[in-house]
Amino acid sequence: MQNQWMDYILLALFTGISITLIRSGSKEDKLQNVSIWKDRMIALIIFMVINISFWACFEQAGTSLTLFADRNVDRFIFGWEMPASMTQFFNPFFIILFGSIFSVMWVKLSKIGKNPSIPLKFCFGIVQLALGFLLTQVGFQFVNEAYQVPILTLVFLYMLHTTGELFLSPIGLSMVTKLSPKSMAGTAMGAWVLSFAIANYVGGKIAALTGGHGGGEVTSAEDGLLQYLDTFATIGYVLLAIAALIFVLNKPIQKLMHGVE
Numbered sequence: 001m002q003n004q005w006m007d008y009i010l011l012a013l014f015t016g017i018s019i020t021l022i023r024s025g026s027k028e029d030k031l032q033n034v035s036i037w038k039d040r041m042i043a044l045i046i047f048m049v050i051n052i053s054f055w056a057c058f059e060q061a062g063t064s065l066t067l068f069a070d071r072n073v074d075r076f077i078f079g080w081e082m083p084a085s086m087t088q089f090f091n092p093f094f095i096i097l098f099g100s101i102f103s104v105m106w107v108k109l110s111k112i113g114k115n116p117s118i119p120l121k122f123c124f125g126i127v128q129l130a131l132g133f134l135l136t137q138v139g140f141q142f143v144n145e146a147y148q149v150p151i152l153t154l155v156f157l158y159m160l161h162t163t164g165e166l167f168l169s170p171i172g173l174s175m176v177t178k179l180s181p182k183s184m185a186g187t188a189m190g191a192w193v194l195s196f197a198i199a200n201y202v203g204g205k206i207a208a209l210t211g212g213h214g215g216g217e218v219t220s221a222e223d224g225l226l227q228y229l230d231t232f233a234t235i236g237y238v239l240l241a242i243a244a245l246i247f248v249l250n251k252p253i254q255k256l257m258h259g260v261e
Contacts, residue, residue, distance in 0.1 A: 010198050017191045018045045024184045036258045040179040043256035044188060047175065048195040050122050053242050054168065055199035056206060057129055057235055058161060061091060063207035064228070065154070068136075072225045074148040082151065090158035095166070102166045118175055118261065119253045121167045123246040128164030130239035132157040133232040140229055147221040178260045206235065 025041035069075065070084035109115040116124065139153030172192065180188035210231045246253075 006201065010201060013194060014048075014198060017187075017194060018048075021045060021184070021188065021191060024187065025181075028181045028183065037181055039256040039258060040260065041188075043253055043260075044176065044179045044191070046253060046256075047118075047122065048191060050126070050242070050246065051168075051172065051192070051195045052199045052202060053239070054122070054126055054129060054164075055196060056202035057133070057239060058165065059200055059203035060207060060235075061088065061158070061161070063203065064210040064231070065157075067207075067210070068228045068232075069154055072148050072221065072228060073151055073154055074144055074146070075151050077151065087154055087158075090155060091162050091165075094159050094162035098163060098166055102163075102170075115261075117250060117254055118171060118257070119246055119250045121171060123243045123250070125164040125167030126239050126243040126246070128160045128167065130236040130243065132160035132164070133236035133239070135160065136229050136232045140225075143225070147225045149225075175260070179257065206231075 021041040021044060022038060025038035028037040029035055066084055066087065069087045073084075073087075075082040075084065075087075106115060135157050136149065136153060139149030142150050142153075173189070176188050176192045177185055210228050
């Protein structure tokens with residue numbers, strides 16, 4: 001019952017802040033005698049929805065993916081068994097490994113005029129997140145007698161999730177400040193932070209779908225593995241559909257942004 005109330009509260013908050021942003025953008029247009037800010041607020045709301053989609057799935061790292069590592073991943077490395085919780089090390093490791101590379105890459109792409117638009121960066125980030133989840137289907141081809149996939153499955157999954165994160169995470173806050181006028185920058189930033197809160201809540205609901213911890217009773221290692229793989233595949237395909245929609249709407253969204261890059 002409490003979870004149902006939280007559903008309504010977060011939905012009401014998101015609806016309320018969206019209406020507030022659009023109204024504030026319209027007022028700013030009238031004050032400045034332009035037709036920019038309302039469109040930019042609509043673009044921001046679209047990015048908030050995309051942001052929720054990305055992080056709700058990305059945050060499976062601390063929930064379903066860790067449980068998956070504990071139950072259905074062969075974590076033995078040269079006779080040593082890596083604790084399931086230590087698989088959380090992969091994401092920060094790849095952040096350190098690729099962070100500087102991506103920074104240099106964006107600068108060089110900007111210089112030659114090949115830097116992807118903000119919508120396309122979100123699109124490409126979501127594609128990599130989707131491919132990470134779908135990699136579990138590849139790992140299934142190498143499952144052992146204990147119904148465990150190789151540890152490399154998680155290594156490459158987290159690598160793709162991290163590179164996807166590097167496509168959109170660094171541009172989020174700067175994008176919000178560029179899209180919003182100074183008079184409502186604080187409200188816009190608060191709305192952006194709200195999208196992360198909603199994402200984490202939705203992420204918990206997605207984690208429950210994998211079963212074994214609130215989403216149904218798992219009776220065997222085989223059943224558990226199949227439940228995880230089915231859920232991860234569904235997540236992957238849904239994310240690919242979202243990415244395809246963003247790709248198709250790239251130009252209209254850019255038009256709403258009125259030159260913000």
